[in-house]
Every structure is written in structure tokens, then in C-alpha cells.
Amino acid sequence: MALTCKRAMSRLKQDALKCFATSRRLQAPLIQVERVDPSTSVAKALKRKYGPSSWDGQVPWERGSMIVPQVAESDVEEFIQQELDSFAPMQPRPLSMQEVLDMLDPQRIAKFLHVEVPIRIAERIRWIREIENWQDIPELVEIEDAHVHVFRDFRLVQRKPTLDAFTAVVERAMQKQQPVRLKVALAMHRLHTQRGDDFTSEFIDPWLDNFLLNCIGTEMLMSQYLACVIMESDTKPQKLAGIVDPDCDIAQICRETAMHVQEITEEHTGRTPKIEVKEFHDKAVPRFSYIPGFLRFIMTEVLKNSCRATAEVAKSDREVQKRPIEVIVCADDHEVAIRVCDRARGIPFGVGQKVWSYLYTTAGKGKSSKGYADTATSLAGYGIGLPLSRLYARYFGGTLKLVSLPGYGTSVDLFLRRVNANQVEIVPDNDA
Ligand SMILES: Nc1ncnc2c1ncn2[C@@H]1O[C@H](COP(=O)(O)OP(=O)(O)O)[C@@H](O)[C@H]1O
Ligand SMILES: [Mg+2]
Numbered sequence: 001m002a003l004t005c006k007r008a009m010s011r012l013k014q015d016a017l018k019c020f021a022t023s024r025r026l027q028a029p030l031i032q033v034e035r036v037d038p039s040t041s042v043a044k045a046l047k048r049k050y051g052p053s054s055w056d057g058q059v060p061w062e063r064g065s066m067i068v069p070q071v072a073e074s075d076v077e078e079f080i081q082q083e084l085d086s087f088a089p090m091q092p093r094p095l096s097m098q099e100v101l102d103m104l105d106p107q108r109i110a111k112f113l114h115v116e117v118p119i120r121i122a123e124r125i126r127w128i129r130e131i132e133n134w135q136d137i138p139e140l141v142e143i144e145d146a147h148v149h150v151f152r153d154f155r156l157v158q159r160k161p162t163l164d165a166f167t168a169v170v171e172r173a174m175q176k177q178q179p180v181r182l183k184v185a186l187a188m189h190r191l192h193t194q195r196g197d198d199f200t201s202e203f204i205d206p207w208l209d210n211f212l213l214n215c216i217g218t219e220m221l222m223s224q225y226l227a228c229v230i231m232e233s234d235t236k237p238q239k240l241a242g243i244v245d246p247d248c249d250i251a252q253i254c255r256e257t258a259m260h261v262q263e264i265t266e267e268h269t270g271r272t273p274k275i276e277v278k279e280f281h282d283k284a285v286p287r288f289s290y291i292p293g294f295l296r297f298i299m300t301e302v303l304k305n306s307c308r309a310t311a312e313v314a315k316s317d318r319e320v321q322k323r324p325i326e327v328i329v330c331a332d333d334h335e336v337a338i339r340v341c342d343r344a345r346g347i348p349f350g351v352g353q354k355v356w357s358y359l360y361t362t363a364g365k366g367k368s369s370k371g372y373a374d375t376a377t378s379l380a381g382y383g384i385g386l387p388l389s390r391l392y393a394r395y396f397g398g399t400l401k402l403v404s405l406p407g408y409g410t411s412v413d414l415f416l417r418r419v420n421a422n423q424v425e426i427v428p429d430n431d432a
Helices: 002-025 041-053 073-087 097-101 106-129 138-156 164-177 180-194 201-233 250-269 292-313 317-322 349-356 385-395
Strands: 245-249 275-280 287-290 325-331 335-341 399-405 409-417
Touching: 073 106, 073 138, 097 287, 106 138, 106 164, 106 201, 138 164, 138 180, 164 201, 180 201, 201 385, 245 250, 245 292, 250 275, 250 287, 250 292, 250 325, 250 335, 287 292, 292 325, 292 335, 292 385, 292 409, 349 385, 349 399, 385 399, 385 409
Parallel strands: 275 325
Antiparallel strands: 245 287, 325 335, 335 409, 399 409
């Protein structure tokens, strides 16, 4: 009941803001509601399929769409700033895996993205601007500027007569997003170094969790759109549904990732730890709809940590072989579980939950005269591997946990939901 009231209030707030925006600048209405006729068989079938559990009873592509206003060149800057104020309080619309799979038509997903991406981007810009004197941190200035550009592009692009201009905007946005994760981590390290009293891990960790989780969601939506555009123009039979693999073979992904991480470890330490991938299943084969890129990311980071620790703890190649890293893959009808265990002496008790902090890393120690970014390598050192992997796991409702047995080793458990309808995006929103 409380939730319904809150949503209704939020909708009123959004409508009021839209009216405000319209009356201030534009003769034409800013928002044009294009709904699917509820009497059509498609809408009825979708309703039957999703029932009342769908967001407001509406499938994502039924939501009202933006029309692009005519703004004189000289008024664009002011228009964008006002739009940012209007969009930041709007609520994002999380998708379930099933909805992602149902939105493979580029027109459909473009319509959803055209509204959703600016909402999520505006929220991130607001978070940056809320940091006191954010303009003094060069990385924050760069990120803010890149975000405003993306927001502007999305607000001014047309989806008609063809999707070409919209696709170019999405491609540009993806390019601009690319360096953001590392840059925002650098920005937070800089804030911590320069103004440590105000920017402790109590502030930085949840701030980065929200910011990066929002990035993961926006990137997922945009990558999915681009993959759908490519799929539409490709005549070959497809296994993937956009970036989602409806039949994701987790054991195979673990094996491929293990080989890749062994190569990285060899390159940086001269040692190649042994990794054994074991599959256990009763009747349920551990396959499900998931984004292989997400699983690869998580497994790469977790295995890099185990491989680095094993290579550092072992005094010889023979000792490395005596400390194999085990990857156990199993599943039931609802969940998939992956456990990574190493025998690299674990993490001291005193570290505790700090391993999940973006500010915590033991790599590059002893080179302390150098900055954090100068000592980091592709193996370790940015301190974001574990917290970012946990975000990828959480994004569709999964979990990532770590247990350390100091003196013995570390065990990391990854649980992912298998049922499409239960895999729902977590999208942080200050107005929710
Ligand atoms: N399996 C492990 N064995 C020992 N230490 C680990 C392990 N996993 C993580 N750690 C510790 O946690 C720290 C943070 O890990 P992570 O977030 O991946 O950042 P990074 O690897 O860049 O340092 C590592 O520097 C290391 O000290
Ligand atoms: Mg790491």
C-alpha cells in the first residue's frame, strides 16, 4: 500500500515536472504518450504472460516516449540544464531478464532506451554535482562532462525516420562510458588522498556502489540495443539473444576464463597456477539465460585474486602445482552456484569486510612512493575487482561472498538466479 502511494506520488511529481518543463520552454508537449492499444492481441498476451507483477502492469516498450523538441541552437545549453533537473528525480524502470529477452526488436528497445538512459544518466550527474567542490577533481570534471554530452545526445536525437542517428548516439555513448569505471575509481582515490576526513570508505564505497551499478545497467541496455541492431542485419542463425545467452554454459565459461587468467598471471609473475574446473549436477544441467560477459568479468577478477595470491605464496613452480585452485560449478532448478577455492593462505582476520572496499588493495605495496594508478597492473592493484564483481553479481539479483581461512586459503561463492522472471535489474535511485 505504502509502495503504491509512493509510486503514485512519484508519478505525480514526474508529471508535474514534465508540465513545468513544457510550459517554460516549449509550445509542443515534451512527452507524447504512445501506448500500445490494450485491446490488441499482443498487449493481451503480454498481460497474460506477466500479470500484475510487471512494473505498473506495463511492459517496458508500452511506456510513454519522448518527442524531441525544437530548440534553437543558442538555447540548447539552457535547455539541457533544465532537462537534467527534470530527469534526475524520475524513477528508473528496472527490467527483468525475461523483459530483456522480449525486447529484441531494435525499434522496441530503442523506444525504451530513449527515455530510460537519460533518466539513469541524469541521476549519475546529480550524484557527481552533490560532491562538494567536485570541480577541483579533474577526473570528476571529465566524467561529468562526458555524461552531460551523452544526456544531450539522447535528448536531441530522433528515432525516425530510421534508427541510424539513434544508433550512432548509442555507439558514441558506449565509447564515452568505456573509461568511466576506472576514472571514477581514480577520482575517489584522489578525494580520499586530498580530503580524507570527509571522504572515508564510509562515503566512498556506497557512493561508488551506486554509481557503478547504475553504469552497469546503462551499459547493459546500450550493448543489448547494439547487439540487437547487428542481429537484425545478420542473416546467420543466432545463438545469443542480443548480449544474453539463453543457454549460457557456465562450466565452459569458467574453463575459458581460467585459461585466460593463467596467461595473465604467467605474464606478471612468471608462474602458472593450476586451476581445476569441476561440474556437479544431479538432474539440472548448469545452463541458464545470462549475460556471458558478466560471468566472465566476475570469474576473471576472482580467479586473478586466487592466482596472484597462489603465485606470491609459493616459493617454487612445484609448490604452485601443490596448491591447485578449485572451481566448483553446480546448480538446482532455481540457482547456479560457483565456488572458487584457493590454498594461498587467505586474508588476515583483521582485514575483514575491508576486502570489499574500493580503497583496499595489497598490490603495489613497497612501491608506495608511486601513486595507486601507477603501480596497478592488469593482474591487480586498482582495488576494484572484488567490489565491482559483487555489483555484477547483484545486478540481476545474485550474490558474491568471500570466506577467508587465514593461514589456509580463500573461498569465494557466487550465486546467480536461474529463473528469468526472478532476475530483475537492481537500479539504484535516490528518489525511490
Ligand atoms: N584469494 C585471495 N587470496 C588472498 N588475498 C586476496 C584474495 N582475494 C582478494 N584478496 C585481497 O583483497 C584485495 C582486494 O582485491 P581486489 O578488490 O580484487 O583488488 P586488487 O586485486 O586490485 O588488489 C587484494 O589486493 C588482496 O589483498
Ligand atoms: Mg583483484
